Amino acid sequence: MNMLVACAEKFTINGAFRLENHNNSPNCMINGILKRYKEYLPITGDTPIFTIGEGDTPLVESANISDSIGCASLHFKLEGCNPTGSFKDRGMVVAVAKALERGVKSIACASTGNTSASAAAYGAYCGLKTTLIVPKGNVARGKLAQAVAYGAHIAMVDGSFDKALEIARELCLKHPIELVNSVNPNRIEGQKTAAFEIVEDLGDAPDHLFIPVGNAGNIVAYWKGFVESRRREDCNKLPILNGYQAEGAAPIVTGKPVDFPETVASAIRIGNPASWAKAVSARDESGGIIGSVTDDEILAAYRLLASKEGVFCEPASAASVAGLLKQAKSGIDFSGKKIVCVLTGNGLKDPDIANEIEPTSIGEYAAELESVEEALSLA
Numbered sequence: 001m002n003m004l005v006a007c008a009e010k011f012t013i014n015g016a017f018r019l020e021n022h023n024n025s026p027n028c029m030i031n032g033i034l035k036r037y038k039e040y041l042p043i044t045g046d047t048p049i050f051t052i053g054e055g056d057t058p059l060v061e062s063a064n065i066s067d068s069i070g071c072a073s074l075h076f077k078l079e080g081c082n083p084t085g086s087f088k089d090r091g092m093v094v095a096v097a098k099a100l101e102r103g104v105k106s107i108a109c110a111s112t113g114n115t116s117a118s119a120a121a122y123g124a125y126c127g128l129k130t131t132l133i134v135p136k137g138n139v140a141r142g143k144l145a146q147a148v149a150y151g152a153h154i155a156m157v158d159g160s161f162d163k164a165l166e167i168a169r170e171l172c173l174k175h176p177i178e179l180v181n182s183v184n185p186n187r188i189e190g191q192k193t194a195a196f197e198i199v200e201d202l203g204d205a206p207d208h209l210f211i212p213v214g215n216a217g218n219i220v221a222y223w224k225g226f227v228e229s230r231r232r233e234d235c236n237k238l239p240i241l242n243g244y245q246a247e248g249a250a251p252i253v254t255g256k257p258v259d260f261p262e263t264v265a266s267a268i269r270i271g272n273p274a275s276w277a278k279a280v281s282a283r284d285e286s287g288g289i290i291g292s293v294t295d296d297e298i299l300a301a302y303r304l305l306a307s308k309e310g311v312f313c314e315p316a317s318a319a320s321v322a323g324l325l326k327q328a329k330s331g332i333d334f335s336g337k338k339i340v341c342v343l344t345g346n347g348l349k350d351p352d353i354a355n356e357i358e359p360t361s362i363g364e365y366a367a368e369l370e371s372v373e374e375a376l377s378l379a
């Protein structure tokens with residue numbers, strides 16, 4: 001039995017589903033977002049505290065890319081290390097806990113894949129009915145497999161993510177179902193904790209943060225986190241935000257919604273971001289930019305991260321590094337600067353794109369040491 005599940009005890013108070021975590025038990029090794037950042041989250045005495053292991057993700061220093069940037073340091077925030085393989089878990093645990101607090105029994109979201117995997121996992125853990133509305137044919141295979149495995153109800157609709165979100169919003173207005181997309185403010189609250197962790201790990205905010213932008217909730221969440229850290233004097237400065245959209249799905253860059261967004265990075269294939277205005281405010285307050293990168297630039301950064309840094313992220317995540325490389329190539333001077341690139345999701349989520357990478361060396365050989373040695377030029 002899963003040790004964390006064993007730590008959770010479900011019981012009913014006044015007919016409402018409650019989930020109490022015994023995190024002080026020696027069997028529980030992970031605090032999770034709700035417990036660790038309780039005082040900075042909208043948590044009351046009635047909010048159930050539980051975790052499936054979200055947060056506390058590694059901030060890994062670049063071994064090989066940083067030299068080409070010429071910066072003081074470059075770190076990758078590996079959000080693919082969250083339990084469902086993306087940053088969504090940080091916000092989902094807060095959104096689901098607050099829904100449980102109000103006695104909600106059913107949650108729903110529209111999704112390009114990661115939100116649905118996350119909602120389905122937390123829904124499964126908490127015994128909630130989870131409904132996912134996803135754009136048919138536009139969700140990476142790994143993400144859909146997760147949603148199926150977690151036992152969610154999946155509606156594939158013939159339309160874009162933006163259309164799916166419209167339907168999810170209407171569904172939740174009409175029925176007693178909690179919408180757990182990033183338009184739910186509790187999602188942003190949870191996601192801001194990644195900024196807290198970066199400040200804790202670096203001892204200050206970085207000079208620059210590079211982050212992919214899709215529906216634009218995460219860039220808003222990071223900014224909120226850094227601003228709160230600064231207000232508490234946990235850091236001495238605020239970072240410059242550098243958000244990156246894919247060129248074929250870059251409404252914030254062009255200033256108008258994109259009816260048919262197109263990019264290899266399915267997680268950011270979004271034509272009309274729900275948090276557009278807030279993202280623009282965050283960008284401007286930080287003195288930063290929201291720019292775009294081509295699919296070729298995204299895929300080049302995706303391969304570079306895997307082959308030079310040992311980090312296998314999903315294509316959308318690599319947009320942050322693609323943006324940094326693009327800025328460095330254009331001559332921007334990063335000397336003396338500390339940079340963090342947020343790598344939002346795990347590469348295993350999108351096996352079809354991964355399979356397009358040209359292998360360095362792969363072949364079939366006789367099952368003998370000599371033939372393998374010869375094939376690998378070790379003989």
Ligand SMILES: Cc1ncc(COP(=O)(O)O)c(C=O)c1O
Binds near residue numbers: 212314344
């Ligand atoms: C892996 C990944 N990266 C980036 C994003 C973009 O985040 P946001 O929609 O909050 O801008 C998403 C959103 O689904 C995602 O799944």
